[in-house]
Amino acid sequence: MSQTTTIHGEKISLLRVLGPGHVWALGVGIVLVGEYMGWNFSVGKGGAIAALIACWVAGLLYTCVAMIDSEVTSTVAAAGGQYAQAKHIVGPLMAFNVGLFLVFAYTMLEAANAITLGYLVQTVGGMAGMTDAAGEALVLHDKPFIVLTIMFLAWLNYRGVYATLTFNLVITAIAFIAIIILFFAVKPWTGEVLKHNELLTGLPYDWIGVIAALHFGLWYYLGIEGTCQAAEEVRSPARSLPLGTMTGIMTLLIAATMTWYICAGLMPWEYLGQAVTPLFDAARFMDSMPLMVLLFIGTIFSTLASANGCINDASRAWFSMARDRYLPQWFGAVHPKYRTPYRAIVFLVPVAVLFAYYAPLDQVITFSILSGLLGYTFMTFNVIMFRRKWPLGTIQRGYVHPMHPLPALVLLVLCGATYFAVFLGYGTQLMAMMLFFFIASLWFHFHRYRYVRRGDQFSMPWPRPQGDY
Amino acid sequence: MSNGDYIPPRQSALGQFFDSVFLLALVFAALFAPIYLGLAGGGKTELAIADKTTWTGLGQNPVMQAAWEKLGYTPETAAPLIVSRFDYSFDLIALGVTALVVIGYFLLVVAFSKSEYREVIAERFGRKTD
Numbered sequence: 001m002s003q004t005t006t007i008h009g010e011k012i013s014l015l016r017v018l019g020p021g022h023v024w025a026l027g028v029g030i031v032l033v034g035e036y037m038g039w040n041f042s043v044g045k046g047g048a049i050a051a052l053i054a055c056w057v058a059g060l061l062y063t064c065v066a067m068i069d070s071e072v073t074s075t076v077a078a079a080g081g082q083y084a085q086a087k088h089i090v091g092p093l094m095a096f097n098v099g100l101f102l103v104f105a106y107t108m109l110e111a112a113n114a115i116t117l118g119y120l121v122q123t124v125g126g127m128a129g130m131t132d133a134a135g136e137a138l139v140l141h142d143k144p145f146i147v148l149t150i151m152f153l154a155w156l157n158y159r160g161v162y163a164t165l166t167f168n169l170v171i172t173a174i175a176f177i178a179i180i181i182l183f184f185a186v187k188p189w190t191g192e193v194l195k196h197n198e199l200l201t202g203l204p205y206d207w208i209g210v211i212a213a214l215h216f217g218l219w220y221y222l223g224i225e226g227t228c229q230a231a232e233e234v235r236s237p238a239r240s241l242p243l244g245t246m247t248g249i250m251t252l253l254i255a256a257t258m259t260w261y262i263c264a265g266l267m268p269w270e271y272l273g274q275a276v277t278p279l280f281d282a283a284r285f286m287d288s289m290p291l292m293v294l295l296f297i298g299t300i301f302s303t304l305a306s307a308n309g310c311i312n313d314a315s316r317a318w319f320s321m322a323r324d325r326y327l328p329q330w331f332g333a334v335h336p337k338y339r340t341p342y343r344a345i346v347f348l349v350p351v352a353v354l355f356a357y358y359a360p361l362d363q364v365i366t367f368s369i370l371s372g373l374l375g376y377t378f379m380t381f382n383v384i385m386f387r388r389k390w391p392l393g394t395i396q397r398g399y400v401h402p403m404h405p406l407p408a409l410v411l412l413v414l415c416g417a418t419y420f421a422v423f424l425g426y427g428t429q430l431m432a433m434m435l436f437f438f439i440a441s442l443w444f445h446f447h448r449y450r451y452v453r454r455g456d457q458f459s460m461p462w463p464r465p466q467g468d469y
Numbered sequence: 470m471s472n473g474d475y476i477p478p479r480q481s482a483l484g485q486f487f488d489s490v491f492l493l494a495l496v497f498a499a500l501f502a503p504i505y506l507g508l509a510g511g512g513k514t515e516l517a518i519a520d521k522t523t524w525t526g527l528g529q530n531p532v533m534q535a536a537w538e539k540l541g542y543t544p545e546t547a548a549p550l551i552v553s554r555f556d557y558s559f560d561l562i563a564l565g566v567t568a569l570v571v572i573g574y575f576l577l578v579v580a581f582s583k584s585e586y587r588e589v590i591a592e593r594f595g596r597k598t599d
Contacts, residue, residue: 469590
């Protein structure tokens, strides 16, 4: 299926140019930044050991997400990912909500990346000891770097998806290699550098801290499901999407464990729990300028790759909703030359800039995590409805995930635990988000839906769904 | 598709503009309101520590002390980080209300979606006759 937009009487569609490497880069590229910043807030919420448990529990949650998503996305291969799934399986209002989850999760993640990049440039500027002509210490301001980052990446996305994701593939690989080099530099087999025995202090909050740590534990992996956003631009979705997503989750599990091992063996948990750039701080412990430069570059590249992927994904979700008239149609245009959803890209720039400029990092991350969490909750009943409406053998699936419905049930339980983790300390944001989605849902059902063509919402070449829908 | 399909009205440019502004306003209200009303973020408490001026008083062993110093901290500057703790005490009623809101939200969305989905399937495949 290739959906199109008509410009000057000519049908224009998104280009199918991406392979499994690009899918891996899109998923890991968005998420790898989670090892460079943000994950460590889980140390603050429960201590270092709680953060490791949260890392693995969140890994289980995301394995369920990747399994479920690979099956549904390799079958519903359309731009917008989970949005297109919801449209075909649950219904238009659910799709509208899922589209908003995606836009929020990615736009807030993009803002968090820009904040981190600005902070790092400011920190390194301070460490370099730059002075003005009068010999006064120069303070680099982070705000211009925040705005420039978002603007530059939006421009790159505006120009074309192939160049954008090829750029992501290269800088994601460099950021991943930087973590591996640091891991070997701390010589984990000797115990000379890492001092886990002296630095690990048990569970300072007891077991409730482990649950609370799940909140930021999601940050290790948040966004991996973004692999399916570009489904309409992938050459062979049935092969590339499961392959890219599953190798992506494995990459992240390895990177997350190495990151925790390095940082927990170098820094007291009270510091680690509030650090903005923990891996760069770890490199500072090594007294090695090349390592510091490498981790500086790794942090910058991971934030750029993530923000880049986020702009790609958020704009495609927004574009898909506009194309279906869930949002004003004006946003559903494809650029006549670059074949990108350029109006959606440009529209979301000020939203990301405003949040990056005015909101604190942990709040921005919490909004992103909450949006992701709502999306994962949707996936649980979505896949059960998918199997009921189109049992195995009734339509061609690119991939069939094993042990159904166990992954969905495990995911539901873990989502419930994570809601409780967010409630512990960030309950107000949770309620504010729910209020927003309530109002937005009523607005859609009673106002916006009248502009939507009913039959057009089902575009897959499938038979009529079975059972009572 | 069968005849009698729903034909949606054409939305004016002004209408599209108002819808966009409404959504943007709603987004900013939901996301910025908790921050500007000071309701965002976790509640914090402090550990009762008598001596906040020495590493020993703060409960830091020699390895921890060396790490703090490497990061540029003194006992005085590290103390606020070391004694700060999240307050995880909570009200069961608040937890129950939050759970009801989350569950209620999903039930509402699925129920409304179901009625919309029936229209979609009816147009795409025709009305069920059995």
